[in-house]
């Protein structure tokens with residue numbers, strides 16, 4: 001189970017289907033640690049902080065997490081990134097991805113190839129959850145139809161799709177809850193797909209710190225903005241108005257005073273409101 005969270009589904013699958021070996025993988029150590037303790041038979045006390053508490057009594061609710069019984073042998077927890085799963089090719093007959101595919105940063109076609117590599121021939125990929133890709137590039141936000149096409153083009157038979165509307169994140173202690181139309185699919189691996197490129201969460205110059213930091217456009221823009229902000233802050237002396245400052249911006253040839261006035265106002269509103277909220 002990739003993105004297994006606190007492990008309830010992995011536990012249920014392992015117990016219900018008498019699996020020989022089940023790996024519950026997630027990159028959140030807190031969730032995996034809880035899953036491990038609970039499914040070994042411990043009772044773990046944990047506070048729930050509802051998003052919109054029903055009343056004062058429900059601001060923080062102490063819950064006790066327990067499993068119906070300790071898990072059978074063979075349920076393993078793996079702290080790892082789903083983009084670089086530490087398993088050999090063809091290691092699994094089933095892979096389950098609950099509420100995961102649309103929150104990963106890598107393009108969906110790459111992830112499909114990764115799942116294909118992990119599955120043995122004839123193995124099955126089971127998925128369910130939301131379908132709401134957030135990639136900055138709109139071309140990487142895939143529809144249901146596109147997902148089905150990509151899966152079928154990644155070494156799987158055409159997937160069987162199903163949609164259901166279900167309650168999600170609904171707590172009896174909260175006024176807040178969601179209803180989601182979730183997509184489930186089952187896809188059988190029919191052939192080996194082309195391998196996905198190695199995933200790099202961050203470039204080497206950021207991770208290792210030894211390579212030159214590239215002069216990216218985003219850094220140039222940030223540097224220019226920082227200089228302008230520094231100049232603006234130096235003008236705040238308790239006497240100058242926004243119009244006075246805009247005139248100085250024009251004098252310094254930074255921007256015309258009408259544009260500067262709007263920009264200064266916007267910037268100061270943000271700082272003022274952050275201050276009111278106690279952020280700075």
Ligand SMILES: C[S@@+](CC[C@H](N)C(=O)[O-])C[C@H]1O[C@@H](n2cnc3c(N)ncnc32)[C@H](O)[C@@H]1O
Nearest residue numbers: 003004005025026027028080081082083098099
């Ligand atoms: C929306 S939650 C779903 C949790 C659980 N599957 C469920 O249905 O309750 C997504 C889970 O995926 C995990 N996750 C997100 N990105 C991941 C990644 N790159 N590698 C491993 N786990 C990841 C998160 O830590 C979180 O537990």
